[in-house]
Amino acid sequence: MTYCVGLCLREGLLLLGDTRTNAGVDNISVFSKLQHVEVPGERVLGLCTAGNLAITQAVWGHLQEGVxxxxxxxxxxxxxxxxxxxxxxxAAVRAIYKQDGQALSQQNIGFDCSLLVGGQIGAEPPRLFLVYSAGNFIEATADTPFLQIGEHKYGKPILDRNLSFDTPLAEAVKLALVSMDSTIRSNLTVGLPMDLMMLRADALRVDQRRRIAEDDPYYTVVRVGWGQALKAAYMALPAPEWARNSS
Amino acid sequence: MTYCVGLCLREGLLLLGDTRTNAGVDNISVFSKLQHVEVPGERVLGLCTAGNLAITQAVWGHLQEGVxxxxxxxxxxxxxxxxxxxxxxxAAVRAIYKQDGQALSQQNIGFDCSLLVGGQIGAEPPRLFLVYSAGNFIEATADTPFLQIGEHKYGKPILDRNLSFDTPLAEAVKLALVSMDSTIRSNLTVGLPMDLMMLRADALRVDQRRRIAEDDPYYTVVRVGWGQALKAAYMALPAPEWARNSS
Structure with missing residues (x-):
């Protein structure tokens, strides 16, 4: 499986994906699921992929050669x-479905893929889309400024509670890393290292493209700090009167 | 859908379930998914159910009448x-499968049910089991003192990070409520009110059986306090140098 999250905020755009792929639990590999295209001063786009690796690599290959x-x-x-x-x-997804869908179906393999496409072209603001395996798509808006693919549930509550369109990018990085860390801790099919891409609105170039491994100093700060803060937060909540006093 | 969680700790046992059932998203009802049996001084057992309501009610009905x-x-x-x-x-699950499985299958409806069975009988310590739709089951242990059924992913990280066998019951109530609150916020098919049952080891009676609605004073403390604490926790984490300084 995979977990990728895209955030489209007033200040810019963030894409974060893990790198674990698995065919069963006994065949685990590292593949980047984050690709990008940059024409400085003109456009910058990032693509995150989830699902069957043969499908998502075929989609990316097709996009490279022209669709x-x-x-x-x-x-x-x-x-x-x-x-x-x-x-x-x-269109690339549909082309690969046309090419591979029937053969996959004959092997009882579903056509499983989803993609995040985010970026900025020219004078448009940054935009973020989630493309489904049918090739149709939705777009993030100020009301719902994040989109997720893959194992999205573990890391959703922290974003639901705290992320808004006006969250500064530097704060959003924390939330995205906490969301990923929660997922990695609870689900074996999502694993380190992770790939991050950040772009600032109107810069029209990649601001940050980073690989974040277990020993990454900032990730360590988030991971350890968040764990301690959560523990302190729940310890600080009062216990219910009825649970303390019952006998 | 449903979310239920059971905690089997040194001090005792906690079962917590929501009450939402849905047939599609346009047919939502309130049904308790928590049943219990109490023979004070001799035994106390609780049962939480998830899955197809007709199946889980049939299982409970069958258990009442004798299996x-x-x-x-x-x-x-x-x-x-x-x-x-x-x-x-x-055995009750298998009996209902034998009775209804084929007819459900003819309507393309899976035999979807899972149950938490927790409690204490006589001199045994409290024990907690998760029974699958095949009628087989696993038991919680000191290494993994909680079991979940239904929409388990949203509320798992908080338990993975903080719950241990030695967590006091009064603290565990907080964690279970936060786990449920996170799930309710992120998934429409899980909803208030919730039902809680708590028993203390060796008391051999129900210590607490509570229905917790939106206006429950303690749930409000947890919900509001947790939201504020999470926000403070992530605000207190430093932003990454590279996200602050990029331009």
Whole structure:
């Protein structure tokens, strides 16, 4: 499995993904699930993938070589808007389904893939999309500024409680790392290292592209600090009168 | 869906379940998923259920009337040990499968149910089991003192991080309520009110059986206090140098 989360905020965009893939629990590998395309001053896009690795690698490979959209061959380097970028990724997914779907089905393997496509092109604000295995997609908005793929449930409460469109990027990094850390602790199929990409609105270049491993100093601060803070927070809550006093 | 969690600790046992059932998202009802049997001074058992309501109600109904186990009719009021109680619940599940499984399958409905069975009988310590839809089961141990059924992922990180066999019951109540609150906030199919049962080791009676609604004073303390504490905790973590300083 996988866990990837994308945050589309006033200050910019953050994509974070783990790197674990597994075929069963006894065949675990490290593959990056975060790709990006950068034309400094003109566009910057990131892509996170979840699902069957053969499918998601095929989608990315197809995107690299050009996908037919509205009768012409396009790539993420030349689509004019982020909406068209999401359409292009959807078209790539549909092309791979057309190519592989039946053969997978004959082996009783579902066509399992989902993708986050985030970035900024020209004068548009940063935008973030979640593309489904059917090639259709939804877009994050100020009301719901984050989208998740893969093992999304463990890391959702911290985002539901604390993230808003106006959360500063530097604060959002903390929340995303806590969300990932909670997932990694509770689910073996999500694992370190993780890949992070951050871009600031209107910079039109990658601000940060980092691989974060277990010994990463900042991740250690978050991991240890968050654990201690959670413990202190629950210890500070009063115990219920009825549980203390019962006998 | 449903979320129920059982905690089997040195001091005693806690069962907590929500009360929402849904057939689709447009047909939501309140049903208690927590039942108990009490023979003061002799035994106390609680049962939490998740899955198809018709199945879980049939299992509970069958348990009330007596289930055939090893050639004789038994109920939770007369099984000699908690292990036999778990076997009895498993036998009830299998009996309902035998009765309803094929008809459900013909309607393309899976035989979806899981149960927590916890309690204490006589001189045995409190024990907690998770019974699967196949009627087989696992038991909580000091290494993993909690078991969950239903929508378990949202509320798992807080337990993974903080709960141990030696956590006092009064503290465990907080963790269980936070676990439930996180689930309710992130998943519409889990909803208030919740039902709680607590028993202290060797008391052989129900210590607390409470229905906790939205306006419950202690739940309000936990809900509001936890939200504030989480926010303070993540605000107190330093932002990464590279996210602050990038430009």
């Amino acid at each position: 037919s959209l509205d009768g012409r061959l396009a790539t993420l380097r030349d689509v004019p808007t982020m909406f068209q970028a999401a359409r292009l990724v959807g | 055939s186990l090893d050639g004789r009719l038994a109920t939770l009021r007369d099984v000699p040990t908690m292990f036999q109680a778990a076997r009895l619940v498993g």
